[in-house]
Amino acid sequence: MNLKKTTQIAEIISAVALIxxxxxxxxxxxxxxxxxxxxxxxxxxxxxxxxxxxxxQHPELLELGARMYDPTGSLEALSESERLWLVLFxxxxxxxxxxLYIRYQAGFLGxxxxxxxxxxxxxxxxxxPICKEFWAIDRPIMSPDFRENIESASMRLPLKTAP
Numbered sequence: 001m002n003l004k005k006t007t008q009i010a011e012i013i014s015a016v017a018l019i020x021x022x023x024x025x026x027x028x029x030x031x032x033x034x035x036x037x038x039x040x041x042x043x044x045x046x047x048x049x050x051x052x053x054x055x056x057q058h059p060e061l062l063e064l065g066a067r068m069y070d071p072t073g074s075l076e077a078l079s080e081s082e083r084l085w086l087v088l089f090x091x092x093x094x095x096x097x098x099x100l101y102i103r104y105q106a107g108f109l110g111x112x113x114x115x116x117x118x119x120x121x122x123x124x125x126x127x128x129p130i131c132k133e134f135w136a137i138d139r140p141i142m143s144p145d146f147r148e149n150i151e152s153a154s155m156r157l158p159l160k161t162a163p
Contacts (some may be wrong), residue, residue: 040108073130089136122153
């Protein structure tokens with residue numbers, strides 16, 4: 001075989017190898033993206049069930065949490081330590097929802113999942129007085145696009161009337 005034919009065969013082999021490696025990279029990239037999306041969904045559930053487990057281990061937190069969702073509740077009716085707990089609770093809740101929003105923006109949390117979380121959170125900050133107060137307190141430290149996203153959902157929700 002002459003040098004020219006050998007070079008041509010080597011180029012063909014190189015081209016085939018390149019195409020095969022690109023197909024492999026595309027396959028791995030797709031698989032990795034699917035895994036990252038799945039992990040984001042799992043982690044989005046973990047932040048809530050971990051929080052719920054903590055509350056179940058401390059019944060006094062459950063009672064205080066229930067007071068927070070009282071449609072007639074107010075901060076003035078709470079002791080100083082209860083207000084501090086609620087500040088930390090609401091800040092944690094705000095941060096958890098903003099983290100979910102970041103995952104949604106990055107494409108790791110689907111639009112349907114984000115819409116469910118968003119609707120629940122918007123309902124809470126729209127309908128419960130204590131949640132509304134803490135939303136107003138934490139509003140300046142949230143990202144503007146997250147605030148706008150939640151507030152636009154809040155505007156579309158029906159208001160719950162107090163019993």
